[in-house]
Structure formats: structure tokens, C-alpha cells
Amino acid sequence: MQKVLVALSGGVDSAVIAYLLKEKGFVVAGATLVLHDCVKDEVKDAKKVSDHLGIKHHVFEFKKDFSEIVVKNFIESYVSAKTPNPCIICNETIKFGLLLQKAVELGFDKLATGHYARIEEENGIYRLRKAKDARKDQSYVLYRLGQNQLSSVLFPLGDLTKKEVREIAEKAGIPSAHRAESQENCFIDGAYTDFLLKKLDLPKAEDGDIFDMNGKKLGRHKGLIYYTIGQRSNLGLTTPKPVYVINIDAKNNSLIVGEKEEIYSKEMRLENVKWSGVKPEFPLKASVKIRYLHKPATADVFEDKVIFDEPQASITPGQSAVFYDENDFVIGGGFIR
Numbered sequence: 001m002q003k004v005l006v007a008l009s010g011g012v013d014s015a016v017i018a019y020l021l022k023e024k025g026f027v028v029a030g031a032t033l034v035l036h037d038c039v040k041d042e043v044k045d046a047k048k049v050s051d052h053l054g055i056k057h058h059v060f061e062f063k064k065d066f067s068e069i070v071v072k073n074f075i076e077s078y079v080s081a082k083t084p085n086p087c088i089i090c091n092e093t094i095k096f097g098l099l100l101q102k103a104v105e106l107g108f109d110k111l112a113t114g115h116y117a118r119i120e121e122e123n124g125i126y127r128l129r130k131a132k133d134a135r136k137d138q139s140y141v142l143y144r145l146g147q148n149q150l151s152s153v154l155f156p157l158g159d160l161t162k163k164e165v166r167e168i169a170e171k172a173g174i175p176s177a178h179r180a181e182s183q184e185n186c187f188i189d190g191a192y193t194d195f196l197l198k199k200l201d202l203p204k205a206e207d208g209d210i211f212d213m214n215g216k217k218l219g220r221h222k223g224l225i226y227y228t229i230g231q232r233s234n235l236g237l238t239t240p241k242p243v244y245v246i247n248i249d250a251k252n253n254s255l256i257v258g259e260k261e262e263i264y265s266k267e268m269r270l271e272n273v274k275w276s277g278v279k280p281e282f283p284l285k286a287s288v289k290i291r292y293l294h295k296p297a298t299a300d301v302f303e304d305k306v307i308f309d310e311p312q313a314s315i316t317p318g319q320s321a322v323f324y325d326e327n328d329f330v331i332g333g334g335f336i337r
Contacts, residue, residue: 003027004110004154005103007095008057010045011181013114015174016165017156018053021112029056029108033099035066035090036187048175058106062098069093071187075199081250082318083228085141085292086185092144100152110154117142118158119150120329125277126150130328133161140292143322143333144274196225208253210237213246213262221255224248230263230314244314264311270304270321273334286323286331290315296324304334 006018008030022028030053032046043059050057070090077084095113103111116131117139126147131137145153157165169177188195197205205223212218219237221227226234231245235257244263247256268290280301287296288306299308301323315336322333 001025001027002109003029003107004112005058005099005106005108006030006055007099007111007113008032008046008049009114010042010049010176011114011179012169012174012176013116013157013165014046015049015053015176016168016172017112017114017154018049018055019168019172019174020156021154022053022055028053029058031058031060031099031102033094034059034061035063035094036071038187038189045176045179052173052175060099060102062094065098066090066094066187071199075196077318078196078225079200079250080318081224081248083316084318085320086187087141088144088320091142096145096149096153100149104152110152112154112156114157115142115155116157116160116162117155119153119155121151127277128330129158130324130330131155131157132159136162139324139328139330140289140320140322143276143320143330145276146274147277150276193223193225206253208255210235210255210257212243213256213258218243218257224250224253224255227255228314229316263313265315266308266311268306268315268321269337270306270334271337273304273332275332276330280331284323284331286325289322289324290336291319301331 004021004026006014006028008014008018018028018030030046030050032043047057070086073089074084074086100111115138116133116136118129118131120127120129128139128142128150130139205225207220207222209217210219210221227245227248229245232242237243241259243257243259245255246258246262282302283300286301288299289296290312297308297312299306306321317336319336320333321336323331325331
């Protein structure tokens, strides 16, 4: 009988997978991660779920690792005028890195999490696929998982909708059946800009110049950390037509703005690309997402470059580009450079 360690946050998703796996006959235990000081009631809520289900509950503290890997990357990205997605780094290094390692050390056969995604195996190759519930699909933030990770992980919610998960929780009397969704950046309590200023030990961000595409000075910005590519609001400019952030120049502490059509581009470069399964031949036709809520767009994918069929808005350095095939399988992805 297989032993499964469930990443138990105390929320409804992780509680339901622990319940479902136990119902299927697996030997189940829960594990709650303490990664930062914003955990609040997670450990207590996870313990309630564990007690309700009659399973053992572990608590693992990875604060130092989380700070040195995830938080450090988050801060360095913004300082370098990039817009990061910390969940991607956390999944790769903490949840499916350190936690998976801990599960193996404790003798568990699998690690299960409440992510909405699917894993399918064919001829010894494990592939990540979008979830049944397209609105909840999280394959985008899981694209960096390799074969060792995918072969050791279960995503029991991949074939369920959020509505179905809540209904299962209600019928099972799970304490967190109606708990609200967790926030995007779990380690930030408040504005991310306030968090950055505190971590950088700065009273305020350094202001600088705003230029148009021809190098004409238009005004002053209040600090690069307040802006991202494609942003229109809070520029403090009076112009004949609306303008948007086209480029963030960290070296010269300046913003470059332009009209709406100038935020579109057909080409982008990538770095630190990872392939799911076998590395494909190039050029490769694929659907490409350039941020979590972006509608995938058809493009030609090369080893470190993507050329879209149609121009895409606000291609943002620091975000990830993830490639999918026609059957919603993840092919690979990398960081936008």
C-alpha cells in the first residue's frame, strides 16, 4: 500500500486531496510548510483538517531556504527591472524540491499537492497537462518540474472543478470547506512595493526620468518598482494620447513610454529554458502563455527565442513563457529576457 505525503495548507483544496487519497486506500499524512512570517493560522487549520481525517500531521520549517531562494529572487528581479512570478521559483525549489526530498527521506512513495494540473505517463515519460477546470489550471506555474519530480508527484484535483472540490468538502464535513482562496504572493502582507522598500532598507524609491520613444523627456517617475511593462496608470503625464510603459531601464533609472500599438511585439528572447520530457526539434509550433492569465497565442518556438504569429501585448522580462501542444500538454518554458 502506497504512502502519500500531502502538502496540507489548511485550505479546501489540500484538505480534499488528503480525504480522497485516504478514501482510495492510501496511507496518508499531512505536511504543512512554514516558509515566512505570514503563515498566520495555516498550521492550526491544517492540524484541524488532519485531526478530522485521522491522519498524522507534520510541520516543516523552510524559512531560511525560502528567504534565500524565493524572496531573494523576487527582490533582485524587481531591482533589475523584471517582474517575477515567485510561485514558479517556489514550486521548483521548495515545494517540489525540499518538501519532496523530505517526503522521500520519511519513506513516502509520493507527494501530493492541491494544484490544478494533470500528470500523464507514456513509455516512461511523464508529462504535465492542463487541468480539466481551465479557470483554475496551474500548469503554468509548474512548468519547471522535471521527470524526477513529475514521476514522484500526484495532482488529484486535475480532473475536478473547483465547484466539485467544494461539494466534496461539504459532504465530508471538512472544516475548511468554505475557506477563502489564498492570496497570490503568500509572503507579502500588504503592498509589494512597501515590502521591497523595507527589504532594501530604503525610505522611498529613487525617482527618475520618463522618456518617449524618441528620447524626449516627458516627466518624472516615482521609482521603477512601481511600474511594469504595459502599465498605463500612475504615470502622472499629460499627453495628447494615452501612453504606456514600453521599457524599464534599470541602468539609467528611467521609464520609456509609448502609445498603445508600441506595447505589442512578435518576438521575445528567453533564458534558463526547461523542457518537459524529450527536448523537441526546432522550430516548433506551439501555443505560448507569457503570463499566468494570458490567453495562449500560436508561435514558432526556438531554443531560446519565440516568434508569435500575431503581436502580443506587454511581453514582460522576468515573467515566464510556457509552451503547450495541441492537446494541452506542457512542452517546456523559460524566463522572458
